[in-house]
Amino acid sequence: MKREYIQVRCSIYEKKLLQRRAARAGISLSEYIRAAAFQRNIVERITPEQLEIYQMLVQYKNNFSRIGNMFKKRDPKLAITVKSLANEIREHLKNFKK
Secondary structure, eight states, X not given: OOOOOOOOOOOHHHXXXXXXXXXXXXXXHHHHHHHHHTTOOOOOXXXXXXXXXXXXXXXXXXXXXXXXXXXXXXXXXXXXXXXXXXXXXXXXXXHXXX
């Protein structure tokens, strides 16, 4: 049970920024400040636009992998380039999940 109060002085801009970040993380302002003070990892919610971009990147990765497989025998250099691009997109997708 949380019954103690701590007052913190900040500018209006800082307060709005903290409120916006807390809202993006889907938690209250108090919880956001506590998490920041104790150096906990604060994860923001994914916006619909970010989700759409993530899905598009997954499609691109799959398409580039398919293209690389098609050119494997005909043009090995192109296949290697396309595969490396697909791997680079995969790494970005892995970082996005963190």
